[in-house]
Amino acid sequence: MKASEIIKKPLVTEKVNKQTEKFNRYCFAVDTRANKLEIKKAIEEYYNVRVDDVNTCVVPAKNKSRMTKAGILKGRKPSYKKATISLAEGETIDLYAF
Numbered sequence: 001m002k003a004s005e006i007i008k009k010p011l012v013t014e015k016v017n018k019q020t021e022k023f024n025r026y027c028f029a030v031d032t033r034a035n036k037l038e039i040k041k042a043i044e045e046y047y048n049v050r051v052d053d054v055n056t057c058v059v060p061a062k063n064k065s066r067m068t069k070a071g072i073l074k075g076r077k078p079s080y081k082k083a084t085i086s087l088a089e090g091e092t093i094d095l096y097a098f
Contacts, residue, residue: 003042006034010095011082024087026095032058032081039083047093053086 011027019025030039036054043051061079065072087093 001031001034001038001042003046006031006038006042007046008080012095019084024089024091026085026087026093028083028085030056030081030083032079034081036083039085043085049091049093050088051085052088055084055086057082057084 008029008031011029013027016025016027019027028039028043030042034042036056039056040051040054043049043054058081059079062077063074064077065074
């Protein structure tokens with residue numbers, strides 16, 4: 001798989017921003033079929049940085065419902081794989097430049 005197929009999008013939340021500032025970690029939504037070695041290679045190739053560590057987890061699907069004028073709408077959010085990347089000392093990724 002290509003790097004653009006493995007990396008779907010960066011995840012930007014308050015928790016991830018704190019990890020980025022403190023520990024130089026970034027989170028990405030990645031393809032569910034990709035393993036840690038493929039994710040590491042894709043990040044290094046795509047962002048031109050040196051990756052120290054890769055942690056992955058599969059976020060489970062969730063049932064969601066909301067009230068509307070038409071009644072209760074029920075749905076389901078899909079599951080996805082999340083990769084937390086630890087970069088080498090002095091390396092950074094500018095997520096807002098791309």
